Structure formats: structure tokens, C-alpha cells
Amino acid sequence: MKKLILLLFLSSFLISHSVFSQGSPDYTGGLKVKLNESGSKYFRIISWAQFWARYTDDVPDDDSNIDFSIRRARILMYSQINKDFLILTHFGLNSLNANNLDPVGKGDSSQLFFHGVWGQYSLGANHAIGGGLHYWNGISRLNNQSTLNIMTLDNNRQSWAHIGLSDQFARHIGIYVKGAFGKLQYRVSVNESITNNLQEGTDPVVNGSAVYAGRRLLGSKDAGKNFAGYFDYNFLDQESNFLPYKVGSYLGGKKVFNVGAGFFYHPDGSVIANTNGTLEGEDVAIFAVDAFYDAPLGSNGSAITAYATYQNNNYGHNYTLGQTYETGSMVYGHAGYVIPNANKKIKFQPYTSFNLRSIDAIDDNATIFGVGANAYFSGHNSKLTLEYLNTKYGDNDAQSFVTLQAMIYL
Incomplete structure (x- = not known):
């Protein structure tokens, strides 16, 4: 096992090290093309890719313990x-692997799709309104996380709390308003809820658990819209909210301490069948509070990143889906430390994370524990991440994963 991890780390190091010069820690990102001499009219293109090599300890006898995948391949412009006007388009693919590749590249998983398409109009210097397929989400910082600069290997999955249930891959079609009142930033939205979601083939049974199928079974008049918002107060350095994507770690580049709170509300989003078989809607309501701290420690290049959140999830009576979505509550946190290395190009950041969830449907808990490290060759533009993750769901056996990620961001 140790030899395997070392081999994967060295091989990805060589691949990533050969192209690290394409970015730098102070790189503003992408290709910016000026459309006039002053640069006030422009477009910018950003591209990134994340490659995974994963070891899974418990697999069927005829399955390999090691698999490779493209976790993300994205282009944003x-x-x-x-x-006063901004338009954004974001497209790409996710989790492409040997099981969902298509022989001629026409399968669902092989296809690029839009992750976001929206237009925005400024309402003065600090506020804006927009609409389209957008990512101005509610609930928490992690439900608005950028995939360019996550500190852990990947985002905490349960924090993206409505992927595939009310939206298309964490994006809703709707309208939003965002801005800031001094140090208080806000984002609120009114959105359409998806009809054919992850439970499109599931109907509620008499006296059974709720099914997230309100719009499909009850109609768009009563169950078609959802509402979301997130508010955070910036006590120290002010974070940018030009785009919706929240930074995972500044590596000591800023001194940030934010406290936030948010919500997601979908009236009649879920459906139950009562004792007579009559369908009844149940409101989906999720809210969270969180805190984020990121700061340099002295002048030697060290830095700390810490995050914690409490999230309450109500998807309806005893709701559960795929060991990912459950009615219950969650406590999640992570912390990382950039090791002092002021005179060298490469920076190392060990980290740990923990997720504890209560699950009404099984009257039990689920836990996820992770420990890992990032090697930054050029900030987030070129990095390797190695992570061990242990998951346990109720009285099921624990499952462990070791994953190595190589990421390039241009």
C-alpha cells in the first residue's frame, strides 16, 4: 500500500512538474482579451482540469482496487x-471514467454541458441583478465553492445540498440579486426547480418516506419554484463577490474572517403518500451557519485555513437518497496549515476534515474523516493533492479511499 501511494505521487509529480510554469501564485487567471484600448471592454477565458487516481479498499472480487478518472474538465468565459453588463458561460464535463466512456464520444458522460449561462446588470457600484442558469446559491460557503481552489481534495459532498434534486449540477435557472452593504455581502435568488431529477422514476408509497418529486407529481404552480440566500459578514479583508465562486484557501494571501448564514426553501418540494394513498406535498427547508478563517502566520510563509459549518436538512419525512441526501443535520469542518517554506517555490499544506451527520430515516449517524496534503508548485494553478478518506454510514462497514489528484488551472 505504501509503495502504491509513493508510485502514484511520483508519477503525477513528474506530469505536473513539467507544466507548472503555465501559472503562478499571483496569476489573475485565464486569457484576457481587451476589446478596446482602455480594457474596459474585454472577455476572459479560464480553463482547468483535475485528474484522479484512486485506490478503494473494499471492491468486488473481479474489480480493480485502482481506477483513473477525469474528475473535472472545464472552460469558463x-x-x-x-x-454595467456582464455575461458568463461555463461548460465542461465531470467524473469521466472507464465505465462511462463512450466508444465514439457520444455517451451522456462524454458530453460537454453548460454548468452556467447568465447575464448580469449592475445596480450601482455594490449591487447587481442577473438571470439565467446561475451559481448564486444559498445555504453556505461550500454550496458556493469554487472548484479551482478547494483546500481538501474535493468539496464536502453534502454541502452541495440540492445537486440533481432541484437543479442541474448545483445550478438553477432563475433570477438573483447580489451585492454588499459595507462588510455584509448577500446573494438571494428565486429559481425554477427541475422536473426530471434524480428521483424521476420513483413515486411515494403509502406511509413511506418522502420522495423529492414535488414539481413532477404536484405541478409547477405549487411546487415549481425555490428560494435561496446566503449572507456573510467580512470582519477582516473584504472578499470579492464579482463572481459567485467562494475561495477554499488563500494560502495566506489574504487575512479573512467571515461568519455566514444561508437557506434553501422549496415549498412542496417533496411528496408523501398518506394512509389513503393521497399525495401530499412537504416543504424542503435547509439552512446553515458557518465560519471561515484564512490568514498568514508571521512572515515566514506559513498560513492557516479553517472552516466549520452546521447544516440542518429537511427534505421531508425520513428522506434519504444514496447515502448522500438525508433529513437530519450535519456538522462539518476542515483545517489546513501551509508549512513555512518562504525561500522555495513549492509549498506544502497538510489538512484534515471531519463530517458528522444525523439521519432520521435510519435513526443513526454517518461519519467521514479525511486527512491529506497539497503540494503547490504554482499556487492553485498547479498542484497535487493526496488524501485518505474513511466513510461510515450507520451500521454498514467502513470504506476507505486513497486518492491522488493532479490539477492544472490556466
């Missing part, structure tokens, strides 16, 4: 024709 945004443009301003003047200071």
Missing part, C-alpha cells in the same frame, strides 16, 4: 461590454 465571461465578458463585459461596459461596466
Whole structure:
């Protein structure tokens, strides 16, 4: 096992090290093309890719313990024709592996799709309104996480609390308003809820658990819209909210301490069948509070990143789906430390994470424990992440994973 981890780490190091010069820690990202001499009219293109090699300890006898996948391959472009208007498009694919590749590249998992398409109009210097397929989400910082600069290997899955249930891959079609009142930033939205979601083939049974199928079974009049918001107060350095994507770790580049709270509310989003077989809607309501701290420690290049959240999930009576979504509550946190290395190009950041969830449907808990490290060759633009993850769901046996990720961001 130790030899396997070392081999994977060295092989990905060589691949990533050969292209690290394409980015730098102070790189503003992407290709910016000026459309006028002053640069007030422009478009910018950003591209990134994440490659995974994963070892799973408990697999069927005829399955390999090691698999490779493209976790993400994305392209994002945004443009301003003047200071008041912005348009953004974001497309790509996710989790492409040997089981979902298509022989001629036409399968569902092989196809690029839009992760976001929205337009925005400024309402003065600090506020804006927009609409489209957008990522101005509610609930928590992690439900608005950028995939470019996550500190852990990947985002805490349960924090993306409505992926595939009310949205298309964490994006809703709707309208949003975002901005800041001094140090208080806000984002609120009214959105359409998806009809054909992850439970499109599931109907509620008499006296059974809720099914997330309100719009499909009850109609769009009563169950078609959802509402979301997130508010965070910036006690120290002010974070940018030009785009919706929250930074995972600044590596000591800023001194940030934010406290936030948010919600997601979908009236009649779930459905139950009562003793007479009559369908009844149940409101989906999720809210969270969180805190984020990121700061340098002295002048030697060390830094700390810490995050904690409490999230309450109500998807309806005894709701559970795929050991991912459950009616119950969650406590999650992670912390990382950039090791002092001021005179060298590579920075190392060990970290740990913990997730504890209560699950009404099984009257039990689920836990996820992770420990890992990032090797930054050029900030988030070129990095390797090695992580061990242990998961346990109720009285099921624990499952362990070791994953190595190589990431390039241009």
C-alpha cells in the first residue's frame, strides 16, 4: 500500500512538474482579451482540469482496487461590454471514467454541458441583478465553492445540498440579486426547480418516506419554484463577490474572517403518500451557519485555513437518497496549515476534515474523516493533492479511499 501511494505521487509529480510554469501564485487567471484600448471592454477565458487516481479498499472480487478518472474538465468565459453588463458561460464535463466512456464520444458522460449561462446588470457600484442558469446559491460557503481552489481534495459532498434534486449540477435557472452593504455581502435568488431529477422514476408509497418529486407529481404552480440566500459578514479583508465562486484557501494571501448564514426553501418540494394513498406535498427547508478563517502566520510563509459549518436538512419525512441526501443535520469542518517554506517555490499544506451527520430515516449517524496534503508548485494553478478518506454510514462497514489528484488551472 505504501509503495502504491509513493508510485502514484511520483508519477503525477513528474506530469505536473513539467507544466507548472503555465501559472503562478499571483496569476489573475485565464486569457484576457481587451476589446478596446482602455480594457474596459474585454472577455476572459479560464480553463482547468483535475485528474484522479484512486485506490478503494473494499471492491468486488473481479474489480480493480485502482481506477483513473477525469474528475473535472472545464472552460469558463465571461465578458463585459461596459461596466454595467456582464455575461458568463461555463461548460465542461465531470467524473469521466472507464465505465462511462463512450466508444465514439457520444455517451451522456462524454458530453460537454453548460454548468452556467447568465447575464448580469449592475445596480450601482455594490449591487447587481442577473438571470439565467446561475451559481448564486444559498445555504453556505461550500454550496458556493469554487472548484479551482478547494483546500481538501474535493468539496464536502453534502454541502452541495440540492445537486440533481432541484437543479442541474448545483445550478438553477432563475433570477438573483447580489451585492454588499459595507462588510455584509448577500446573494438571494428565486429559481425554477427541475422536473426530471434524480428521483424521476420513483413515486411515494403509502406511509413511506418522502420522495423529492414535488414539481413532477404536484405541478409547477405549487411546487415549481425555490428560494435561496446566503449572507456573510467580512470582519477582516473584504472578499470579492464579482463572481459567485467562494475561495477554499488563500494560502495566506489574504487575512479573512467571515461568519455566514444561508437557506434553501422549496415549498412542496417533496411528496408523501398518506394512509389513503393521497399525495401530499412537504416543504424542503435547509439552512446553515458557518465560519471561515484564512490568514498568514508571521512572515515566514506559513498560513492557516479553517472552516466549520452546521447544516440542518429537511427534505421531508425520513428522506434519504444514496447515502448522500438525508433529513437530519450535519456538522462539518476542515483545517489546513501551509508549512513555512518562504525561500522555495513549492509549498506544502497538510489538512484534515471531519463530517458528522444525523439521519432520521435510519435513526443513526454517518461519519467521514479525511486527512491529506497539497503540494503547490504554482499556487492553485498547479498542484497535487493526496488524501485518505474513511466513510461510515450507520451500521454498514467502513470504506476507505486513497486518492491522488493532479490539477492544472490556466
